[in-house]
Amino acid sequence: MIQLDGLHGQVAIVGSGIAGLIAALELAPQPVVLITRAGLGQESSSAWAQGGIAAALGADDDPAQHLADTLQAGDGLCDGSVASDILADAHEAITMLESYGVCFDMIADGAYAFGREAAHSHRRILHVGGDRTGAEIISALTRAVLQCPSITCLTDVEARRLTTTNGRVTGIHVQHGRQAEVLRTSQVVMATGGCGGLFDASTNPSGNYGQGVMMATRAGAALRDMEFVQFHPTALDTPQTPLYLVSEAVRGEGAILVDQNGKRFMAHMPGAELAPRDVVARAVHQVIADGGRVFLDARTTLGSSFAQHFPSIYGICNAHGIDPVREPIPVRPAAHYHMGGIAVDRNARTTLTGLWAIGECAATGLHGANRLASNSLLEAVVMGRRAAHSIAGCKIQIPRTALEPEWLPHPDLGLVRSLVSRHLGVIRDEAGLRSAISNLLPMVESAGCASDPALVALSVAIFAYLRCESRGGHYRSDFPNSESMTRANQMTLTEILTHAGSICQEPLLRTA
Template identity: 75%
Template sequence: MIRLEGLHDRIAIIGGGIAGLVAALELAPQPVVLITRAGLGQECSSAWAQGGIAAALGADDDPARHLADTLRAGDGLCDATVASGILSEAAEAIAVLERYGVRFDRAQDGTFALAREAAHSRRRILHVGGDRTGAEIMSALTRAVQHCPSITCLTGVEARRLVTADGCVAGVHLQAMGQAAVLRTAQVIMATGGCGGLFDASTNPSGNFGQGLAMAVRAGAALRDMEFVQFHPTALATDQAPLALISEAVRGEGAALIDQKGKRFMLHIANAELAPRDVVARAVHQVIAGGGRVFLDARASLGAGFAKRFPGIQALCAAHGIDPARDPIPIRPAAHYHMGGIAVNQTGQSTLPRLWAIGECAATGLHGANRLASNSLLEAVVMARRAASDVAASTMRARAFVPNPAALPDPDLATVRPTMSQHLGVIRHGAGLRNAISNLLPLVQSCGPASDPALVALAIAVFAEQRRGSCGGHYRSDFPEPEISPRSNLMTLTEILSHAHSVNQEPQLRTA
């Protein structure tokens, strides 16, 4: 049974990753209910982050250089004002994490040990415990949350719907063990992570399909730039699900991409292995699509030093009989990060009154069409602090009593994954996108177990079908040229469904 006595009218934070935990801590001493379907720090992408957190703290670096790299990677779709603001708060964000117990790796002289990743012009990536950055940050934040008396954690409880009254958030529909209840609250911060679980090959927790996005758009919030899915080019090529990640930092330390013949196939591309992720992912995809295999070769660059520099990745490889000091690492692209999401302003407010969104489920404008490596953890901390400040300044009570609803069926992702993997992958085509829309629309309308995952998938497909040009993480083989003036797009549920219906009525689909 879900016990909510004494918890109504508190600020609700949905999601237990870095963004959600920082927001809860920054709201202290205001009472907060932190809702997560697993234990704190579990089943969240934050804990799996290997690369680190980007911050322009080096003597040869500054926020302006960081901004230039971010805008370049974002392929013309970043909001420069938003990006400049977030990146300029990097030093403060690092200080906040240290205050909550995070201990970043340091060089012998006591300065931060800074690493470089793809598309960064400087070494500006901070790590904790080598390649255990996400896990170590989550561990520190979890301890801080557990010792914070103003935070009540509802673990093992899943948020499934936002309840609204008079066009504003009024509560959260919660479920656990087949039972449902409504937490009455007029302030909700959505921090539910990404949607990589919609794909067969993903580095995200398998259950992450964008539940927060489905909740927000069903309640009336607008979504932004849903077509932009970043595929990490170097996931460990195994049969496991989700796929283990081989951090971009390995390439930052000089590892090369080679095919099955040992040939480096990216030398003709600017910056080679350190090109933006979308460029590298497409190059890897094309080798594999042509019947080849791709490997990450760190033998010359790191050799015997690999295990010390990347202990977590060393352990992952060893579990599959691979020694990176002697063996090239087999890799493949996998869905990794979603640049689109719930449209928010610079304080995290969505278009639905009393709903804020932070972290990967939100689209701030920082990442544009292609996220610059390690900017996501920085964004999560900065936006969590901004949202907490904004929420604290707008305290209000829920206005409506909502009876407990019936429980909804558990989400069915298996029905959606084949369509997403076939038609919404690294390379897309108009005919495939229209087929995806045709397949997904009935699932959304069925209101069955696949309805929520299908809704998020449909939104991605509709946004992708509308963008008839290639930009960042969205590449169409039928429109391969870059858009002259790419624009950020927003759509509500009504607009998404309307476009899906219009596509579904086109002659080629009626006769298919």
């Protein structure tokens, strides 16, 4: 049963990844309702994060150099001012995490043990427990939340819709089993994660299809940069769903990518294996598309120390009959992170009054067209804190009325996932995008079981169709060059559906 007695009028946070947990803790002692469809931190991409958290805290590093790397990776679409502000808060973010019980890995002299990842000019990645960073941070924050008397946790409860009146949030529709209720509140924080579950090959929890994006845009909030999906180049190539991640930190320690013949195919590229993720992912994709296979070879650089450096990855490989000490690891690209999402300002406020968004479901402008590795955990902490401070300065209300909730059927991702995987993957083109749009639009309009995930997928397809260039995580084989354009940067649902209807009527084969 969903027990909402005494909870109406409290801040509602949807999602229990790092961003949501931080926001709840930073709002204390203000009462907060934390809504999560599983247990705290479960079914969260945060808990699966292996790489770490980027922070320019080394003696030879500073936020300006971190910013330069971020802007270069973002391929011209980062909001420089926002990015500078977020990265400058790294020291405060790390100190705050430590205050909640997070113990970062140290070297013998007690200094931070910094790792390196792709497109970073310095070793600035902090880890916890080697490759268990996300899980260990979630564990520490969960303990803190459970000990915080101002936070009420509604676990195994799924948020499905926002209710609004005159362009303002008035509540959130939640479900458990066959029961549906509306929590009446004027302040909601979306912290629901990404949309990797829309793809067959993904490193995200399979059920994460962009629920926060869906609820926000249905309620009238604008979306931003939806076309930019980052594909991680080195997911473990097994039949497992979702795919296990082989962290970029393995390449940061010197592992190389080879094809089925043992040829190192990234050696001629600037940055080689540590080139930006979109570059590496396309190279890996091309080898596989040509009928080959790709392997990550750590035998020479890590060898017998692999298990010490990456205990989780070593265990996962062993469980699948792979010994990284003696053989290369089979890998393939997989949907990993969504740079786009709900448009927010530097304080996490959306275009809808009463709604904030943080973490992967939000588009702050930090990542631009291509996220710099390990910037996302930093962003989650910084923006979770900022959202809490922004909310603390706003008067909360208990709306007098709310719509009677109607139970909504569980979303069906089957057909949507097939379309997305075929047409919105590493390489896209006009014909594929048009096919996706023409098939997804009727699903959205039908209001059936596929409507919610289809809406998120359609948004990605529309943004991708309108961006007639290749930039960062968005690659068009029919427009392979980068152009100076920003079209389709931000749209509401009405605009998305209008474009979809028009595109379905347009003749095929536009030319570059």
